[in-house]
Amino acid sequence: MTETIINEIETGNILSKSNLPVCEYSVNPYVGCTHACKYCYASFMKRFTGHTEQWGTFLDVKNWKEIKNPEKYKGKELFIGSVTDPYNPQEEKYRRTRALLEQLKGSGAKLSIATKSDLILRDLDLIKTLPNARVSWSINTLDENFRADMDNAVSIERRLAAMKAFYLAGVRTTCFISPIFPGITDIKAIIRRAMSQCNLIWLENLNLRGGYKNVIMEYIQEKYAQLLPLYHEIYDCKNRSYWTMLDKELKAYAAEIGLDYVTNDDSMTRDFNAPPVIVNYFYHEQIKKSARKDNGSHAGTARS
DSSP: OOOOEEEEEEOSOSEEEOOOTTOSEEEOSEESOTTOOTTOGGGGGHHHHOOOSOTTSEEEEEEOOOOSOGGGGTTOEEEETSSSOTTOTTHHHHOHHHHHHHHHTTSOOEEEEEESOSGGGGGHHHHHTSTTOEEEEEOOOSOHHHHHHHOSSOOHHHHHHHHHHHHHTTOEEEEEEEEEOTTTOOHHHHHHHHTTSOSEEEEEEOOOOTHHHHHHHHHHHHHOGGGHHHHHHHHTSOOOHHHHHHHHHHHHHHHHHTOOEEESOOOTTSOTTSOOEEEEOOOHHHHHHHHHHHHTTSSOOOOO
């Protein structure tokens, strides 16, 4: 097992103005991500941070001056974890995400937190005090063997248990079915498993480019050879008909089980006790280009 290279770094304002379609500010307490997801689009950040190490083997711990006048972010949407997991295992020691939440307490900011971890349970009491907070967990399989092939994060069952704890505590939760692996991710099974303990179900497609495209294609060839022609059609020939078909299929399934199905709609205004809404969010290109523009001018952000 490769040893993780950890450094502490000084940074300026921890909140960065964002061009992402889901927030006004992106907040990343770490550079890099030790969950080491094989499909991680944020590995492109190495071009801006100067890291030459393999993605997933390094983590820079950010130290910043305490946020002054946090109330100026009242009503603003802040996304914690746009290009790192704020609950990497190292957060247990360094507590940078905890410090961030404490500094934003009482600010009135609308916080969204994305993670693959149940370490966030440590901060449930604090997050409950933040109005309009919501937390999303990435879950793209119920198969622990496939999950273990793809990332070093905690098990799917632990993620689901954390989601349930937050939901029962009155915090808005999202089941982020991402990335959807064609022919592998059983979306309907995940929806059935999570729909009683979340407010949103996001659907995001697997997008392959850069260095990790070869990694995933080689994995498919080795473990799912029968799917290789499909992956070639989607990722080499750029044929989007699979996603069009999947969109129609899932829209029909949502109607069958009585859930709303929308496109690019966070639905923050829905009643907490309403059934979850399924959101088609097949916009990797938009997110990637915006993230590059958002973070490329300053080293210090990365995505799990």
